[in-house]
Amino acid sequence: MSLFVEGLRSVHAGPFSFEVPTGQCLAITGASGSGKTLLLRMLADLDPHEGAVSFEGVERASLPAAEWRRRAGLVPARSGWWADNVSDHFPAGADATYRRLAAELFLPERLFERPIEEASTGERQRLALIRALVAEPRLLLLDEPTASLDPASTRAVETVISRRMAGGATVIWVTHDAAQAARVGDHALKMQIGGVLTA
Amino acid sequence: MTSPLSLHAGDIALASLLLVVDAALSIALRLRFHRALIVASVRMAVQLVAVGYLLRYVFAEHSPWLTAVLVLAMSLVAVREVAVRPVRRLRGGNVVVALPHVLGVVLITACFALLTAIRPQPWYDPRYAIPLVGILLGSILNAASIALAGVLDNVRHQRDAIEAQLMLGATFRTAGAPLLRRSIRAAMVPVINQMAAAGVITLPGTMTGQLLAGADPVDAVKYQILLLILLTGASCLAAVGTAYGAMARLHDDRMRLRLDRLG
Numbered sequence: 001m002s003l004f005v006e007g008l009r010s011v012h013a014g015p016f017s018f019e020v021p022t023g024q025c026l027a028i029t030g031a032s033g034s035g036k037t038l039l040l041r042m043l044a045d046l047d048p049h050e051g052a053v054s055f056e057g058v059e060r061a062s063l064p065a066a067e068w069r070r071r072a073g074l075v076p077a078r079s080g081w082w083a084d085n086v087s088d089h090f091p092a093g094a095d096a097t098y099r100r101l102a103a104e105l106f107l108p109e110r111l112f113e114r115p116i117e118e119a120s121t122g123e124r125q126r127l128a129l130i131r132a133l134v135a136e137p138r139l140l141l142l143d144e145p146t147a148s149l150d151p152a153s154t155r156a157v158e159t160v161i162s163r164r165m166a167g168g169a170t171v172i173w174v175t176h177d178a179a180q181a182a183r184v185g186d187h188a189l190k191m192q193i194g195g196v197l198t199a
Numbered sequence: 200m201t202s203p204l205s206l207h208a209g210d211i212a213l214a215s216l217l218l219v220v221d222a223a224l225s226i227a228l229r230l231r232f233h234r235a236l237i238v239a240s241v242r243m244a245v246q247l248v249a250v251g252y253l254l255r256y257v258f259a260e261h262s263p264w265l266t267a268v269l270v271l272a273m274s275l276v277a278v279r280e281v282a283v284r285p286v287r288r289l290r291g292g293n294v295v296v297a298l299p300h301v302l303g304v305v306l307i308t309a310c311f312a313l314l315t316a317i318r319p320q321p322w323y324d325p326r327y328a329i330p331l332v333g334i335l336l337g338s339i340l341n342a343a344s345i346a347l348a349g350v351l352d353n354v355r356h357q358r359d360a361i362e363a364q365l366m367l368g369a370t371f372r373t374a375g376a377p378l379l380r381r382s383i384r385a386a387m388v389p390v391i392n393q394m395a396a397a398g399v400i401t402l403p404g405t406m407t408g409q410l411l412a413g414a415d416p417v418d419a420v421k422y423q424i425l426l427l428i429l430l431t432g433a434s435c436l437a438a439v440g441t442a443y444g445a446m447a448r449l450h451d452d453r454m455r456l457r458l459d460r461l462g
Contacts, residue, residue, distance in 0.1 A: 044366060045453055065454040070368030080359030082377055089363075128363075135367055 001056055003139060003170050005043070008051035013038040013195030015051065020187065022056060025161075025171040027185025028197070029178055035195035036174045037077065040141045043172065044074040055139055055170070073137030077144045079128035086119060086127060087112040094134045101130045105156050122148040129157065133164065140164065140171045146180070158184055215240070257325045266325040270309075270332050274302050277336040281441070284344035287351040288462040289448050296448060300440035301343055305335050308433040316425055334405065334426060335433050342386040342434035343441040349382025350445040351461065361456050371454040375446050386438035390431050397427060 002021045009015035013035035020026045030036055042049045045065055053060040060068050083089055090098050090112075099109065105126045111119060119127060125148050132140070140161065146154040161184065165171055175181050181188050189197045218240050225233035257265055278301045282293035289296065309332050313319065319327040354361075357378045364374035397403050398420075402410075405426055409419040451457055 046362060046365065046455055048451070048455065048457070048459075065452075066365075066368050066370050069366055073368075074366045076359075076362070076366065078359060080361070080363030082357075082360040082364060082374075131367065 003056075003172075004052075004054045006052045008039070008042050008049060008053065010038065010042060010047055010049040014042070014049070016042075016197055018189065018197065020170055020172065022170050023165055023168050024186040025165060025173055025184055027181035027188045028172065028174045028191055029176060029181045029188065030191030031193060032176065034191040034193050036191050037143055038195070039191070039197075040074055040076075040143050040172065040174060043141055044069055044072055046074070070135060071137055072139040072141060073132040073135055074141040075129050075132045075143060075145055077147060079124050081116045081124075084115055085112075086114055086116050089116070089127070089131055090134060098130050098134050101133060101160065102126075104160055105130065106153055122150075122153065125149065126153065126157070129160075133160070138169055140169055142171065142173045144174055144176065146175070146177075154180075254325075254329065257329065261321075261325070263321075263323045266323055266328055269325070269329060270305075273329075273332060273336055274305055277301050277305075277340045280340050281344045281347060285348035285351040287355075289351065289445070290460045290462060291448075293347060293351070296347060296441060296444040297343060300437055300444055301336075301339055304339055304343075304433050304437045304440065305332060308335055308429055308436070312425070312429050331429075335429060338390055338430040338434045339437040341389050342438040345389070346382050346386035346438040346442040347445055349385050350378060350442050350449070353378060353382070354449060354456075354461065355458060358456060358458060365454060365456065371446075371450045371456075374456075375450070379442050379446055382442045383438045386442070387435060390434040394427050394431060397423070403427070 002019050004019050006017050007015045008017070016039055018026070028036055028039070038047070041047045042051070043053060045060065045068055055071065063071075081089060099112070102109070102111070107123060107126055107130075111123060111127075116124075125145065129142075129145055142161070145161075146157050149157065158180075161171060161173075171184075173181070173184050175184075189199060191197055218236065222233040222236055225231065225236065253269075257269060278294060278297045281297040281301055285293060309328065312331060313322045313328060317327055317331070361374045361378065365371065393403070403423050403426075406419045406423040409422065410416060448460060449457055
């Protein structure tokens with residue numbers, strides 16, 4: 001009942017093959033431009049590629065793309081916003097959930113009523129994480145989720161994610177910070193230049 | 200009803216004195232548009248005279264085949280204009296998106312108008328069919344090219360916004376909707392403006408032509424209203440069809456945004 005990744009490759013990176021047991025975290029480190037983001041995008045099925053993925057006993061290919069992405073939530077390093085106000089990006093019924101998460105990540109309550117342009121890079125990064133967490137994905141794909149955060153907020157993100165793992169979520173955490181990889185990862189892999197994963 | 204005043208070549212030559220004044224101004228003030236002005240005005244005169252003789256011939260022939268060939272040729276020129284307007288090109292060509300929607304919409308709206316509202320005998324009488332197709336194509340060209348450019352030229356900037364929704368498990372239909380809606384709305388602006396301004400700010404071209412040719416104002420107005428309704432209907436169909444067609448080329452069966460298909 002793990003995440004199995006087999007022969008995942010595109011013209012730019014791979015092939016990647018690895019396995020992550022359910023409820024655990026695989027930390028991936030490596031230089032920028034080495035293909036970590038491309039790997040996460042392939043896992044979320046956002047770019048054309050070859051290879052197979054199965055998760056919790058279900059073949060990814062047997063699911064509609066949208067259903068797979070609801071199970072495998074990707075939080076990208078550069079978040080996208082499609083509406084005017086911050087709160088427009090959150091599902092209407094999940095008010096209590098996202099406001100509680102926001103408080104845990106030191107985001108001010110009034111931020112949700114503001115235009116998205118007024119949110120700083122660090123605020124947007126946390127908002128994007130919350131947006132993904134509200135959808136309760138079983139697999140979390142995190143691309144440098146604390147890159148623009150101060151140490152206190154970084155710790156808060158790590159705590160929130162570890163609670164999700166205790167609830168059974170599986171995590172792939174991309175970070176350039178070796179100390180963070182050691183803190184959060186049950187397993188660690190390193191992406192070499194040219195897109196090869198090594199232990 | 201007054202008889203139309205007929206124009207002679209000498210009258211037109213006199214009017215073209217205005218162009219000579221323009222060219223003189225361009226030279227005197229170093230505006231440097233006199234070459235373009237001369238080329239454009241010669242083109243205009245030659246093209247229109249050629250079209251005049253061509254239409255005189257086609258109108259006299261009453262041949263449905265000749266009419267069909269001319270309609271097809273006009274439509275293909277419009278398709279080409281729509282396809283070249285966006286800065287971005289789809290792999291395989293923008294024509295693939297433009298052709299079915301321009302051709303389909305002009306044929307549907309022209310046949311609809313000829314068979315229901317205008318009803319000439321026979322219904323494909325070139326005297327009605329060809330001017331109608333021409334004016335429809337003008338509006339369709341505008342709407343379709345704005346819609347196509349709206350999608351193709353903006354999708355790159357909207358990549359993060361579209362993919363953010365996909366990552367949360369939205370369908371491509373939902374994720375692409377904001378860009379699609381904005382492109383279609385932009386394409387509808389010119390024709391809605393045209394209707395809103397008609398008669399108050401401008402006298403539409405068709406109506407002006409009819410009035411100068413001696414038609415009764417109320418008759419001219421009836422025709423103009425019919426035409427504006429047809430133009431709006433055709434613009435909307437062309438904008439919606441072209442925008443959806445472009446979006447369809449930009450995703451695949453796994454609902455991925457395929458910017459690699461955009462040159």
